[in-house]
Each structure stands twice: as C-alpha cells, then as structure tokens.
Amino acid sequence: MKLIVAVIQDKDSNRLSDALVDQDFQATRLASTGGFLKAGNTTFMIGVEDDQVQPVLELIKENCKAREQLVAPISPMGGNADSYVPYPVEVQVGGATVFILPVERFEKF
Amino acid sequence: MKLIVAVIQDKDSNRLSDALVDQDFQATRLASTGGFLKAGNTTFMIGVEDDQVQPVLELIKENCKAREQLVAPISPMGGNADSYVPYPVEVQVGGATVFILPVERFEKF
Amino acid sequence: MKLIVAVIQDKDSNRLSDALVDQDFQATRLASTGGFLKAGNTTFMIGVEDDQVQPVLELIKENCKAREQLVAPISPMGGNADSYVPYPVEVQVGGATVFILPVERFEKF
C-alpha cells in the first residue's frame, strides 16, 4: 500500500475531490498554505493499493496540472494607470507536487 | 521508529488525545476535512518506537472505532412531516483510518 | 528523495519559512495544534533530495531549537497578587520534532 500526498491549488481541489469520489478513492484534505505553490493550496492524502497509484496520479495530472490561463485586464481605476495592461494576459495556474510514501501497515477500525 | 497517521472523527478527537497524553504519547493534530469519513475529521500524527505501535493502535481502536449510536428523532416542526421518524434511529459514528509509515530518521531540537 | 515533516512552534514558523525560501527549498505548511509542543504549532512538509536533508535539518535547528527566553512579569491588576512575580522569568520556547520519511516516487505536474 502507498500513501499519496499531493499538494495542489485550492481552485483545483473540488474538481480533484469529485474525480476521486467518482472512482471510489478515499481522500483526506488538510488545510495548507504557501510553499510549493504560490496561491492558497490544499494537501490531499490518498491511501491506495500499489496498483492504484498510477490511476490516481493520472487523475491528479488531469485535474490539477499547471496550465496557462487568460486573465482579463483590471481597470486602472484608483490604481496606477502607467502599469495598466488593456488586454488579457496569460498567467500560470494549477500545478501539483506529489509524494508517494511507502505504507508499512494499514488499519481500519 | 514509525509515524502513525490516523484520520478519525472530530467527535472522538478529544477522547483520543486524552488517552494518548495519559500514556505519555505525543501527538500532533492536523485540521482535515471530508474523504475517509463523512463527518468532519481530524488527522493525528503520532511518532512512536516500533514496539509502541501496537499499544497506540489499541488506544485508537478503543476510542475511535466505528459503532452504532441511537439518535433521538428530530421534531418535524418546520420540516417535512412526511419523513418524520417518531422513534430513535441507529446511525454509524466514529471510525479510524490508520497508516503506519516507516521513519528513516528522527530528530528533536 | 525524502519528505521532512517538522512540527515547530508558530512563533518560529515565519523565520523558518524565510530561511527555507532563501535557500530555494520549497515547503508546505499545515495548520496543526497541540501535542508535541505545548503552544500553537505548525507542521512543515519539505521534499528534498537525499543530500539536502542535512542542510534543511541545520536550518530547522538554527531557527527553531528550544531555548530559554526572559518573559516580563505581568501586572497583578485584576489577577492574583499572591502569585505575582515582580521580575522577569525564564521560560522555554521553540523546539522542533522532525521526522524524515522515505519517498518512493515524486511527481510534479
């Protein structure tokens, strides 16, 4: 058995959670901040049999991988007009940092 | 040495915490949600010598294991009288999902 | 690769965080309470290559190790004058409990 510890962005956490539930994987979410990813993040712990590691990694990749996203310009109202960019810009969102840990023993009470 | 990671229900966490302290085990609680257990849950991390794994597992089992509990009926006042059950019902509460992880090295500063 | 799990006091967490960032180590912070240390604490997870374990342990030791600190007396106003201590007292602050866990596989998406 393995314990998959995945640090992902908050914005991807509900989608990942739904995807895991759909495939009957059980996950626990820990509130986490900073570090691996700039924005607010969430740490998932997912306990799986060895042959289920790859399917779970695929789900994490599909739902959380780093990608570009167009962000609408923000009006310079009350801000600095000199730095105003009047067209959408691409920013990187998402991303996942995943540790697969060996589990010596597993119990359910 | 081993790191015991136990996901239990919030309602059992103070009782487990007291039981661990009574036996001089040190635990850290992480706020966690959803996943392994339906209700709000808490994740305990407990670092122990190899020969203390079994005693800690017994404490977790005694204080957190899944069990039936009678829940008093809720008055239909303002609710749906059609679904009102006028007698106590049994619901499952508690439960623990426990991972025992190998520790390669332990330091205390 | 290793996953370093360090439980430290809240008051040391920003200093440790800065020290890690300065050396380009990435860490995730988990909100945690009680247990290993009496005061509010924070759990850091830091993923590192094997040869970086020792440098990270040094950073944790430098920034978080248990030490004595002089605490100014609190005025007995509204309190119990009998237990009032009119001079600074030394209390122990800080401290770190650190687990180094083996990582079987690491992925970044």
Ligand code: NI
């Ligand atoms: Ni296994």
Ligand code: NI
């Ligand atoms: Ni050992």
Ligand code: NI
């Ligand atoms: Ni390695």
